[in-house]
Amino acid sequence: MKIGAFAKHNKTSIDTIRHYMALDLIVPEKSNAQYHFDATSQNDFDEITQLKSIGFTLAEIHTLMLFRRIGKLTGYDKRITYNSYFENKLNTVTLEPLLLR
Numbered sequence: 001m002k003i004g005a006f007a008k009h010n011k012t013s014i015d016t017i018r019h020y021m022a023l024d025l026i027v028p029e030k031s032n033a034q035y036h037f038d039a040t041s042q043n044d045f046d047e048i049t050q051l052k053s054i055g056f057t058l059a060e061i062h063t064l065m066l067f068r069r070i071g072k073l074t075g076y077d078k079r080i081t082y083n084s085y086f087e088n089k090l091n092t093v094t095l096e097p098l099l100l101r
Helices: 001-007 013-021 039-053 058-071 077-099
Strands: 029-031 033-037
Touching: 001 013, 001 039, 013 039, 039 058, 058 077
Parallel strands: none
Antiparallel strands: 029 033
């Protein structure tokens, strides 16, 4: 699907999709001058949305996605990596209000 249809399907703006592309969070196929968003793009968008909803920054999401894409993690490795990343985020979120006092 093209970028406009992908944005509409996900109830977001084309600018948001382009921003995610610029950050390499979503990497669609490119044919000539057209981008094609497939199931992988949709999975990436869904993951971004979920992680943002629980407080992850785009930079943190980028790091997690790099682990997944480049690391070619097994299921076990992915769980360990994600669990440690989530634990660190939980500690940051939990301690942050205490440090601001």
